[in-house]
Amino acid sequence: MSQNVGNSITTSSSSPSPFSRFFKRQADGTTISLSDCTGERRALLIGINYTGRTRLRGCVNDTAIMKGFLESRRFKDENIRILTDDQVGTCWMPTRENMLHNLMWLVRDARQNDSYFLHYSGHGGQVEDLDGDETGGFDNCIYPLDHAKSGVITDDELHTILVKALPPGVRLTVVFDCCHSGSALDLPYLYASTGYIRGSSALANLAHELVEGDFDAEAIRQLQIKWQKLQNEEKEFARQVNLKAADADVIMFSGCKDDQTAGEVKVKLSRKLLSHGAMTYAFIQSISENPAQSYQEMLNNIRDLIQEKYSQKPQLSSSRPMNMQVQFFM
Template sequence: MTQNAYSQGNHQAPPPPPQQAQAFGHGAPSGYSFQYSNCTGRRKALLIGINYFGQRGQLRGCINDVKNMSAYLNGHFGYKREDMVLLTDDQQNPMSQPTKANILRAMHWLVKDARPNDSLFFHYSGHGGQTKDLDGDEEDGYDEVIYPVDFRTAGHIVDDEMHRIMVGVLQPGVRLTAIFDSCHSGSALDLPYLYSTQGVLKEPNLAKEAGQGLLGIVSSYARGDLGGMASTAMGLFKKATTGDDVYKKNLRTKTSPADVVMWSGSKDSQTSSDASIAGQATGAMSWAFVTALKKNPQQSYVQLLNSIRDELEGRYDQKPQLSCSHPLNVNLLYVM
């Protein structure tokens, strides 16, 4: 457990998110900024739990995860039932089944008409996996995917598509909180900024960003590689005729001016546990997230990441990950 201010007995709440536009830094074009959400606007949630009844690899805890999470959002965070869509494979209504078509439709619903300071919540509990990366944006050569209940006929949903639907359209100041309680989910939304339990930015995923020039320069700089910097800058220069082209290209990276935060159950290389806790089948990550926040609702991002890991410590190998669509001040108060 890292020593943070909270564990040392400083029980003041962390500072709330600033309301003005924040500079990206990290080699982004000047004027390219993001905005935190204070989560005081409209709230909408999409919760998906798939047990895959009667299929090989059937799970037990995923529908319970959705029930627990929806009750928690309703009771503690003011998400109204009528502003939640729950897709689970125990429902009779065909529109509420977690099929590929229904999941994609619901993702579009979730982000539709979102305004600054709205708080959107996405939760997926089910099978996750990896597939060969076709567009060259994954370091390890694999895209992360989720498996709808009808994946054997309809196919899986790739992280690139989830990012395009749910992240790419959001305005500055809109919060999307995403929780993936699935295997290989570390980068399931393709967010480029990944944080360690010390609150340190791990090397941004340059395969996602450097092709567009956004982080190539800063990475060479961080490594003290001045030659690399010059060649990155020259490469940019050769690729683009005008600064405007570079800017447009940079805006197509996986960064976002919105406030997108993702908690995932495991690293891309790990599986996530279908657990049994207090006699109930549950996803370990979903359980740990709710448990940690119930114990102390006033935590910073880095405190919450450590609290979630502490809940899982000694029970499961999986290492939950925190990633973001923009550089994150991990000492701010976690709100949603």
């Protein structure tokens, strides 16, 4: 059972806290501090169209519609920073230095119940993992405007700046609309469309198969191989949680899986045909159509909107186990 001390949830006794439904209870009795999003609101929007052969067309437009969304959620104009590559000659160009500086601004002096928002629309990619923390051997990364000269920004850097730096009880909501973005913040908990942590019930389901089934020798051998594979995956998941779980309340919507690319759409708005990132537009459209949906509903609705035209599969991940039936808020 749970007690609520301020906004700090502990696993003990009596009636549940109104906040305890947001995260799964911790078996070890550890305290989880949640943000009720009543504190300071701050946002950083980054849109990079680039030029030449790698040009994109909808990323700057994405920041405009995302700003409108934030204003509808009571984010003040003076607390929203926008980096786009059409702001030539200003400090708001999305160079690597400016991006890192503003990422640090976003989470600076964070306090309990603050609510922060980060949106990135641009190129994403993968580079060789040099520290051995990635299962697949690659770090995901994003591409600043001057990446050819100054380099990329990796998921390890983003995790250090945005996730590890945040104290308990602070909310950070993130939307990444780029290729290879599934684990772009290195958050350990990845959710399936059913609302469960991906892979969390696989061993239990297989154990049930083994107990209930009537198998020949070859089928048993194949199940044993599958069992060993799942055990190895669970050990790796535990390692990733140990490395990457954090005290803050971080939730990320990604445009696709780590091994997928992300597309753009053309949308007619105010008699103009405008390009947008498919993920950004689906996120905004989903919220507009149903402002009171749960996280699970939102993930499924975004996927449905995108998969009408594209094969990319949006992802939802978090720094802590969460209840996907809770209404989206920030």
